[in-house]
Amino acid sequence: MLESTLRPAHGRKPAAKRVLVVGGTNFDIVVQTERFPEEHEKLRGGTCWTSPGGSAANTALGLARHGCAVTLVSAVGDDALGRVCLDELRAGGVDTSLTRIAPATRTSMAIVFSSGAGKRMMTFAGADRDAAIGAVTADEILALDHVHVVGDITPPLTRLVALARRLGRSVSVEWNGRDMSPLAGSATLNLMNADEARNLPGAVAHDPAVTAQRYAESLSAEVIVTLGPDGALWASPGRPPLLVPTTPVEPVDRTGGGDAFNAGVIAGWLSGAPPTECLRRGLDSAVHVITKRGAHP
Template sequence: MLGRGAAAAPDGTGPARRVLVAGGTNFDIIVQAARLPEEHEKLRGGTFSALPGGSAANTALGLARQGCAVRLASAVGDDALGRACLDGLRAGGVDTSRVRVDTTARTSMALVFSSGSGKRMMTFAGADREAAISAVNEEDVRAVDHVHVVGEPTRPLIRLVALARRHGRSVSVEWNGRDMSPLAGGPALNLMNADEARGLPGASPDDPAATAQRYAETLTGEVIVTLGPRGALWASPGRPPLHVPTRPVEPVDRTGGGDAFNAGVIAGWLSGGSREHCLRRGLDAALHVITRRGARP
């Protein structure tokens, strides 16, 4: 099994759960709508929410909610939306000392159309998070037990993962619709959803468990796949895949559900939980988000 961080908690009660999360921070506008408008149509939407988001920021908030000490390496613009993002992160218990305030760019944004059963999203690039990730140093990595990365397999993220492994820190990688193999080779938690798994090179289109197992063996790491209303599965090298169902609910807004799941899985795993425990903890965290409008992990 993939090794946990070995550092002791400051109070001596057990393993510490100090996590560095690296990736994007957005300001999200989420519109509740049964469908998208046709050309020239003025469609009246339902409720809407405007709040901080982004996969890395959401996961950082979720990990803080799960009891971890979290530092985020990311970037926002020097504007009102960036300040709102920072305020929300700090209020949620996230250390933002490694969030770069970019005076030359706006804060990244995402426009989300959510129908409860699904969502569609447009993103707008802003502040340069790669510069913030590049600024993470060895001392930052030594100060944590685990590093979680979100984004593309860029040089800054590849360097950060290499630093984590050099110092014996465990790693998790959000695949987010991309082939993150350049980051994920070796021990790691690799997190993705079934649609993302289906699009991977060599995937079995109708068998996410077979795809997950193939990648677990190839990467020599753990592969965790969310299956929507069917729960989630965990594939490990040399072991049969484990499937854990979730309880049926009526989703209100799926935005952030996957990030909450990731946070629950990572926190469960860092606390020494079994694969089943980690999946259930992640699924419960996701349900908390998707059954509440405008909720965050």
């Protein structure tokens, strides 16, 4: 675990950890419904709302709420939806100076069907963030403490992660349904949910703890897996996995719950908290989000 070489003067609070979050920003349309419509059926949803979203943007806002100084590397289109997303990010304390406004391009969108107990999502590609990722410099990485990445493995993202490691910055990787092993080989934190762990190459069916431990050993890194109502687990090389239960709640909308969990875990880890406390912070953050409407309550 990285420790800051700068120690605060007596009586002063430690400086906020500086985090670079890299990944997508969406404009979300969320429909609350208990089931999906049948063929030719016009099903009336219970509630509909819109909200800026995207895993990276959600996590950036969550980290800012935890007191981190956050800069987002992303892209939005040069349109009204992109401006709404940027306004909310800035209002939430996120620095968007490295977020690109792509000309003649629309902002990415997601349509989410939320039933409280679960969700289904369709996404629509918009502004390409590779140009923004590729423009990040060594000086910009040296000015921060940690890099968190979400998204497909592209040459710009691979370059950025390699540069961060070369400069001695810690890295976390959100797997988000992808096998991120090529980036995660020396990543400090690898974050995924139980469904994602279940679909990994070599996964042990119905036993995410064993799967997480195998990946922790093979990657020589930390692997953190959310287990829905069963809490979350933390696997470290050479140690038995830790399991922390969550608070039983009745979910209202699960959108952004995993991103809130990631923000809590990363913020806790950067503060020097032990894994059990990091998991608790992540789980409490997720509960706060999923018991309210929208990813940014």
